[in-house]
Amino acid sequence: MTDRELVGLTSTEVAERVTRGEVNDVPNRSSRSTADIVRGNVFTRFNAVIGVLFLVILVVGPIQDGLFGFVIVANTAIGIIQELRAKKTLDSLAVVGEAKPVVRRDGTSRPVHTSEIVLGDLVELGPGDKAVVDGTVAESASLEIDESLLTGEADPVVKKSGDAVLSGSFVTAGSGAFTATKVGRDAYAARLAEEASRFTLVRSELRSGINTILRYITWLLLPVATALIISQLVVGRNDLAEAIRRTVAGVTPMIPEGLVLLTSVAFAIGVVRLGRKQCLVQELPAIEGLARVDTVCLDKTGTLTEGGMDVSEVHLLEGRGIGAESPAGRALAALGAADSRPNASLRAVIDAYPGGVPDGWRIVEAAPFSSARKWAGARLAAGPDAPERTWLLGAPDVLLPAGHPVLREADERGARGLRVLLLGRTDAALDEVAPGTEVEPVALVALEQRLRPDAAETLRYFAEQGVAVKVISGDNAVAVGAVAGQLGLDGADHPVDARQLPSAEEDPDKLAEMLESNSVFGRVTPQQKRDMVAALQSRGHTVAMTGDGVNDVLALKDADIGVAMGSGSEAARAVAQIVLLNNSFSSLPSVVGEGRRVIGNIERVANLFLTKTVYSVLLALLVVFVALPYPFLPRHLTLLSSLTIGIPAFFLALAPNRERARPGFVKRVLRYAVPAGVIAGAAAFTSYLIARQEYPHDFRAATSATTLTLFLVALWVLAMVARPYTWWRVGLVLAMAAGFAGVLTIPWFQHFFQLRLVGTEGPWVAVGIAAVASAVLEAVWRVVRRRVSVH
Known part of the structure; x- marks a missing residue:
């Protein structure tokens, strides 16, 4: 050039x-475009189905039976608004980061x-x-x-x-x-990558599980809806409009439209919450992935310790004098000046020995620090006619052979949590320096690392939550163990030198076993970090990796969740799914907690939505087989859905949840929802048959009694899903009960929803059926819970 x-x-x-x-x-x-967000929330298969049903109701009337259409419009608007909020947060944080x-x-x-x-x-x-x-x-x-x-x-x-x-x-x-x-x-x-976007929808078990459930429902929807339409037209042949209304009432609740909405809203609110804590989520499912994490791999420097360091001691191994004018001091100053982009260790040396290249000295050639070789060096001449010598600054146990007496002195300082570097010289050329090179030790440079004030508390949080912590660092194992010990990490008293570990190619099982049984590893190379992540994953662990340097990039990329510090290298931030822009290790519990909140609560409310789908399908089938008019109008099921699912699910989805997520989302939800839906549907149909005998000429009274039964059983499902109880959850269930009581007792609501209990025997029979069904439901729920816990 x-x-x-x-x-x-x-x-x-x-x-x-x-x-x-x-x-x-x-x-x-950093996020989907506005057009993509609107399109994704509006143009869905179920919105299309519900939209058509809504138009049908607008034609046959009355408007009360079209309430479900307004609910869908509101839900879609809420989803769009929340995702736009998340987009705004993501975009602003992406600019900062x-x-x-x-x-x-x-x-x-x-x-x-x-x-x-x-x-x-x-x-x-x-x-x-x-x-x-x-x-x-x-x-x-x-x-x-x-x-x-x-x-x-x-x-x-x-x-x-x-x-x-x-x-x-x-x-x-x-x-x-x-x-x-x-x-x-x-x-x-x-x-x-056809599109250079930092936002990508990686695999999400939650999303794929919900899509699987929706696919099953789609298969069921068409034949059941067709049979219901035909039966209602035949049964209600004298009143076509009434038959259509009851057909729409049977089809609409089969669709768990709110489940997709709440998933999007929960993810979006999670992004906003984390954004307020200066956490940039570059891939939305990363929030979910964190809920499944059971192992966190930490790089010591920049994570447990702050980036900066200070020279606390320079111990001369030959001659006297360690000041700036001594040979050792001049060599350290020259090494600092030789690297145009010094790392944290060399920056501390530069602070202690400023001034650049000493007078009379000259730099012939330089080799910057590399995580792979663990040293930096320069070919220096101490004067115009002085011979050139290679000066090295790096890990003592890398530059010196095993058993060298200087290593004992280095370990003594490392045991106090200091990072120890060796200043040495050799006649070998820079490109000839390799393990086994004769290096003459000149001085030990001890660097004091600054512990993050919040690190100990964060490690305690992970211990309480059952998340294993593995500290893997390129530093001396003894020094890493000392730092981890100061922070109270279990297993810090027996650190492992990674050079003694079997390679992933030689014995992957032994490597995985060593990683599971130990907590602190030192002298880890970048490739070994990557192998360690893979070894833990091979044992079924969900691994999060945190780091900030180039030596962490490969492991960050391969981990299930990569978390980078905002002040870290550009490469580390580019491959991580989450970036802590405030560089605060204490943000990790918030990030993990947000993930658990999202996935745990979505699983919780999915039970409500799918219970409704199951009892709706069952009721439709029973009505078809017995050739009866469908017991509900659309307004009745809109009321039931709102009070037992829609409103409470919104609050439950945003509540705190510390339970670590487990695989098997679909199976677990179906184990709860299918029996609950069958019991609720059977109870409602039984109540309907009895009510028709009780009120042979008052279809409204029969519908009211059936609605009461279904509401009470659905309310019990809600009460079970809301456990463990807190004051606000109990208040939520009671508020929904009070809302339904108001509908049954206030004349305007009675007329609007066409619900009115007649006499005493019919309503009490409905309550009795609901009580029996709730008792059966409770017993089945407990049996299923025990089986799920065992598995």
Whole structure:
């Protein structure tokens, strides 16, 4: 590259490229578009069915029987409004959390939005940065790029001037700059994913389970509805309008339309709640996934400890003097100056030994820190005529052979929770440094790590919730164990050196066994982190991985849920499903709790909706077989649905819930809903048959008695679903009972809903049938609960 090209584009050149459309215009959305949200809530198969039924009722009247149509309109509006709120939250948080690549224009480095990069821009790179467009390397200072997320190649690739850079890859070590050669939809990553969107609907057991249930209902709906329509037309041949009304009443409650609405609303409100706590949810089902997590893997640095560190001690191993003018001090200052993008450890050294390259010293060559090799180094000359020597700063147990006496001193400091680095030198060239290289130890540099004040409390929360915590770090195992011990983590007293673990290829079962029986692991390489996540998943664990550095990217990508810190590397944030923008580890309990609230409560209210579907189908079939008029009008079932399902389900879906989610959503819900629906339907039909004998010429009285029975049984289902009781849940059930009592006693409501209890014997028989059905329901419910608990 010429000096002119290394200056970058001028403002005029950028403007010309923007005019020509040579910009990185791939949409970087954090949520669905407004049109998609409206379309997804309005144009559903069940809305279409209910819409047609509503139009039919508008034709035959009266309007009271079309209340279900207004309910659907309200439900759809609520769903749209809540999702738009979630979209607004997601979009605003995405802007805050968006990493801004640095480009060089007019000779000056400046951050820009990803969408503002133009063809020919000179984009600067450093450790943790992600390449957002394709390009060609213009300058390289030991630049190493990981392309594993694109190509599957595990080892970082050393990039030199002229080498290609693919969008979607990220820098693991070194720094440099590349010229953008392909932007927008022409870039490699954009071609791989037809749509470059940070919001993707990954697999969700909750969504797929509900879709499965809806598919079953769709299959049932058509034949049952057809049979009901024919039977009502035959039975009610003298009153076509009445037959149509009762047919609509039989078909409408079969559709659990509110279940889909509440799922969307619960997810959307979860996003908004987490957004208020500065948690960016990049994939909605991540909220659900967190509810299933039983193992959390934590990277120590940046998670249990804060990012910054301080040099607490420099212990000289030879000669005297550790000040800035000593050989050791000068070497540390030179190593700090040799890395243009220092990590937290080297930044602490720079703070302790500022001033850059000492007078008379010169940097011949430099190798930035790499998580894979665990050291940084530089080829230095202490004077114009001084011989060149390689100085290294890194992990003592990596640079020195096992059993070396200096390692004992390093372990003593590590046992106090300090991060210990070795300053050493060798005559070997930088590219020849490898395990076994003769390194002359010069000094031990002890760094004090700052524990997060909320880490201990967060670990206690996970212990109370039965979530296993695994600390996996690239640091010395003893030092990691000491930090974890200070925070009260069980198992911190026997940390494991990951270099002693079997590889995933050699003995995956042994690796999984070691991970299950231990809590703290040190000297873990990036590839090992990935293998550890896979090993835990092989034992049936749902794994969440937290991290902030490039060494965490592969594990974050493979974990069931990846959680990145907002201040972490761009690559880590890009692959994580959840980003903690406030960098607060204490936000994790809120995130996990929100996931449990969503999935636990949706499962809870799904029992209500599917119970209604089952008893509606059963009643329709019984009416068809016995050739009777359907016992209800649409207004009756709208009332029942609102008081026993719709209103209470909305409150129950948003209540706190700490129970960890388990797989098998569909089976578990059907085990409860099918017997409950059968019992409720049988009780209502029995009451209907008896009421027809009691009131042979008063169909309204028979309908009222049947409605009373069905309401009481459905209310008991609600009371069971609402357990364990709290004051507001008891109040909710009582309020629904009071609402129905008001309908039966207030004349205006009696007339509006055509409900009026006649005499005393008929209503008490209806109550008695409901009481028996509720007792049977309670017994069956307890038996099912015990069986589900066992499994």
